[in-house]
Amino acid sequence: MKLTLSDPKYLKESVSIISELVTEGIFKITPDNIELIAMDPANVAMIVFKLMGSTFIEYDVKKQEFLGINLNNLKQVLRRAKANDSITLEVEENKLKITLKGTSTRTFHLPLIDVEEKEQKVPDLKFSATITTDSSILDEAIEDADIVGESVSLMADPKHFVVSATGDLNKANIDINAGDSTKITATEKVKAKYSIEYLKKMIQGSKISDKVKIEFAKDYPLKLEYLEKNKVQLMFVLAPRVDSE
Secondary structure (H helix, E strand, O other): OEEEEOOOHHHHHHHHHHOOOOOEEEEEEOOOEEEEEEEOOOOOEEEEEEEEHHHOOEEEOOOOEEEEEEHHHHHHHHOOOOOOOEEEEEEEOOEEEEEEEOOOEEEEEEEOOOOOOOOOOOOOOOOOEEEEEEHHHHHHHHHHHHOOOOEEEEEEOOOEEEEEEEOOOOEEEEEEEOOOOOEEEEOOOEEEEEEHHHHHHHHHHHHOOOEEEEEEOOOOOEEEEEEEOOOEEEEEEEOOOOOOO
């Protein structure tokens, strides 16, 4: 296989975001795309990443391959790619060869690792609320809520999407109205609670897409999706925090 990207952004940013949640991963390289599905060690969050073959200027994959990689190591190498560098990925002697080409040509070799082969399946979830909004709107709301508490409550009805948090003394309430930049589909009022610590890592997806799709239901997993059509998909599924009162 030989894969070359002329714009390192989608791979570089995605790996950086994923490595905040998962240390090792198996990339499935197919004739159509690169895919990674992984659970974080605490089994609280799932990550689904797809980088389409059409994003690459060269995408030569004869047969499906699985590459186990330490994501922190991969992140460190990709971090060295400048905005105008091309990135080429090849497999040589059980190592991933990464070539960064710009004003100079730099080559790195990362060992491929045997990661426990557990075929991760993306759960088939049915949501009662779907919100599509600007990534920056969700970023700001989560950052506001982070000042106050460790968990965040999401509420949606047909006209509003509300992000709120409560701490020992403080409260934060961010009310986002349905409008040009925010589309809401909800048949009824829906509310659920999630970890801010995880959400802060997931909303980094705004680096790869200006839009985010948020889906949830009462006391049910949350799905966040950042998508650039025909280029990249970065999706997260986050388990709810259910109060044990």
